[in-house]
Amino acid sequence: MSLDSEQDPLEALAALPTLAHPTVSPDGDRVAYYYDVTGRNELHVLDIETGESTQWSDGEVPRNARWFLQWDADGERVFFHDDEGGDEQNDIRAIDADGTVETVAASEAQNTVHDVDPDGEFVVVGSSRDGQMNCYRHALGGDEVTQLTDYDRAVWSSMLSPDGERIAYTTNETDDFDNRDAYVASVDSLDADGPAGGADDDSDARNLDIGETGAEAVVADWGPDGDRLLVSDNTEDRTRCGVYDLREDTVRWLGDLAFEEHPECFGDDGEYVVATRVRDASVVPVVYDLDSGESRELDLSEGVADFGLAGNSVIDEDRILLQHTTPTTRPDLLAYDLRDDTTETLVEADHGPFSPGDFADAEYFTFDSDGVPEADAEAVDHDPYETYEIGALLYDSGERPSPLVVNPHGGPRGRNDKAFDLYTQVLAQQGYSVLQVNYRGSTGRGRAFIEALYDDWGGAEQGDVAIGLERVLADREWVDEDRIVVFGGSYGGYSAYWQIVQYPSLYDAGVAWIGLTDLEEMYETTMPHYRTELMEQYLGTPEDAPELYRERSPITHAENLTAPLFMLHGVNDSRVPVSQARLFRDRLDELGYDEGEDGDFEYHELGEEGHASSDIDQKERMFRLLVDFLDRRVAGV
Secondary structure (H helix, E strand, C coil), X not given: CCCCCCCCHHHHHHCCCCEEEEEECCCCCEEEEXXXXXXXXXXXXXXXXXXCEEECCCCCCCCCCCCCCEECCCCCEEEEEECCCCCCCCEEEEEECCCCEEEEECCCCCEEEEEECCCCCEEEEEECCCCCXXXXXXXCCCCCEEECECCCCCCCCEEECCCCCEEEEEECCCCCCCCEEEEEEEHHHHHHHCCXXXXXXXXXXXXXXXXXXXXXXXXXXXXXXXXXXXXXXXXXXXXXXXXXXXXXXXXXXXXXXXXXXXXXXXXXXXXXXXXXXXXXXXXXXXXXXXXXXXXXXXXXXXXXXXXXXXXXXXXXXXXXXXXXXXXXXXXXXXXXXXXXXXXXXXXXXXXXXXXXXHCCCEEEEEEEECCCCXXXXXXXXXXXXXXXXXXXXXXXXXXXXXXXXXXXXXXXXXXXXXXXXXXXXXXXXXXXXXXXXXXXXXXXXXXHHHHCCCCCCCCHHHHHHHHXXXXXXXXXXXXXXXXXXXXXXXXXXXXXXXXXXXXXXHCCEEEEECCCCCHHHHHHHCCHHHHHHHHHHHHCCCCCCHHHHHHCCHHHHHHHCCCCEEEEEECCCCCCCCHHHHHHHHHHHHCCCCECCCCCEEEEEXXXXXXXXXXXXXXXXXXXXXXHHHHHHHHCC
């Protein structure tokens, strides 16, 4: 490490430049991306041939780089999402090379760019302006807005055909909350006959009937000829990729289901398909030749490949754009040449004063879990569940003996993988080893593994986390069993609250960040598409399952708190409102717990921040709060 004696490691880690959401221009000559190399998130545009990068914005784009970018049809402007202090109630704006900004879509709702008309006449916007997330046609150069879909369940994404005349999207009209179907409609029918969905649907929207009811079919990309769609489906448990022929209404499935695979895009000439393959904790890019049906993995080191926005990663007929990272190397932006398996680094990751050898590497291991650890369950007793092999990552800080932070991932649809994780490295730099468990419900293991979490939040998945910790304590004598912390954000924050009230004997401290505490209140206050696509899908409604909502809420069992707890929450969080933390704080007050640095719990609200942030100053603030708490409450124990 080349930090000088006066340089603060937390400041240096927070300031490591982060590149986000790279997307290729329509002509394939440029890449737009967010980059905070100046100390603030800004929009940059790279000329692929010359390697010259130009900063287009100067404070006009959000500080937090959560939301993706999209080029306009002629490559003269870039659309971005602008919210108020991280509240995700985005307006959509366009910026050009001169820094001129124009508002494209604005409403008191969450708005996201789905796609851009190839003739430059309109954009398709996903919006919750009328309640549920649906699609709208926004004219460019005018104020005309036309609703294209009107479904009770969310329309998460949609994309236009190459000629702009048809739209493909994914939603669910069945009574099975696990179901998702792929649809195609003509834009003209949605304009003239009214939106698809609802009782008055006169459009020509048709369900492609991919897979069985209860499975998830998703559209990923249009073929360049407009006659094919790249789709996925998990009817056979593992997600697989397929090419849907709209002329014959048939699907050609790719692969042999040996691994879970997710579609990314068609190649420029439509002769191949790019996908990602999940293998243990790695994400491997794969190319399928559509003539032979054969696949090959791209020649990259073990880690995680990311393609960003679907359909916007193709540079030309031979090259694709991707980011690649490992646990110890930050993401490089690469142009991968499929002819000879060579890569050109377009933007090399900046490691600042650090080198990859300064960072903790990830050890992947597995263990069997029936969801019931040896530790006593103080909140809810469970009988043994189905036994699964559970995967986990362990980062060894090198400290001896080493305190350990158990760090459940968010989602709950998500997973920890072999990518560079800044929070993990901050903890490791401070001497804390980190355990990440891909509990049942995590992605990458198939449909049955995901559905094992349905109707069971706070059940077997939390047992998986606790058993993972018990396994590490049994097998790694260098872990200090008297300095064990649980720390997580979002659903990981729910896990942190739950672990510390369900298995208090395992933990010496807890940090719950933007976490859920009262599930019924969460149902009432979160955004509509999270209410239906998260709460109802996983738990039903509070009316249908009142006891489940009550029993699996950490606030119900707050009296089980025995270790210091630090609660942090962004005041502008629209996904998990700050009321979740305030209610738990108030409940602890009612129970007689003391608040303060020497008390039973500590509480901090993060101003100008929503559901986490990538902003350098806000990351540093979070790092300092986290490390200060651990130093006072754990390090010297």
